[in-house]
Amino acid sequence: MGMPVSLHLRGPGIRDDPRAVAAATGVFTFLREVDQLFSTYREDSEISAIRRGRPGRHPLVREVLALCLEARDRTEGWFDPWLPGGLDPSGLVKGWAVERAAAALHALDDVDHCLNAGGDIALHVASPSRPAWRVGIEDPRDPHALLGVRTIRTGAVATSGTAARGPHIIDPHRGMPATGLLSVTVSGPSLLWADVYATAAFAHGPGAQAWLRQRAPEYEITVVA
DSSP: OOSOEEEEEESTTGGGOHHHHHHHHHHHHHHHHHHHHHOTTOTTSHHHHHHTTOOOOSHHHHHHHHHHHHHHHHTTTSSOSEETTEEOTHHHHHHHHHHHHHHGGGGSTTOEEEEEETTEEEEEOOOTTSOOEEEEEEETTEEEEEEEEEEESSEEEEEEESTTTOSOOEETTTTEEOOSOSEEEEEESOHHHHHHHHHHHHHHOTTHHHHHHHHOTTSEEEEEO
């Protein structure tokens, strides 16, 4: 997926549990499959084939494209993978894939997990006796500094910004890179939608905080301008 992916499992006897090893292997196997299907950098991916005019045939691709339509409606077009440069659902795929991969880990009784793919993070604490996960929000102006910490038992955190990749998020209404903000971090119940909302809010620019709170009050947002 062109980014570091890490998985942390926490629980009693976790090192000797063969189910945990199998589940962790399954997570990375699925993420590799997603990369093969959706990477815009691979000529042999199904997304690249669609960009060349072929219809999408894989059921996961059809699922994602349907979610992209829903995301465009939910965000009033601030999230839109159908841009003049070609189809690019990356702003939804990463959160969707990590959330879907992490869902299989819920079958591990009494095991907590934290799955992080380039800053998009799915978290779960299985036992009420164990502490919540603590996720730092990086300051886009200083990678060694934190703006704050989110404390999450089960949920997700996603960040969109220019610190790592420069101005790569497109404002769909202007067809130009969005430059009004430095970063947007969104946390809430679903990583799929946290990722979409972070991308859409970044594209929206100034006023994104009020815009998202009006549409998705169950999600918390931090904006850096």
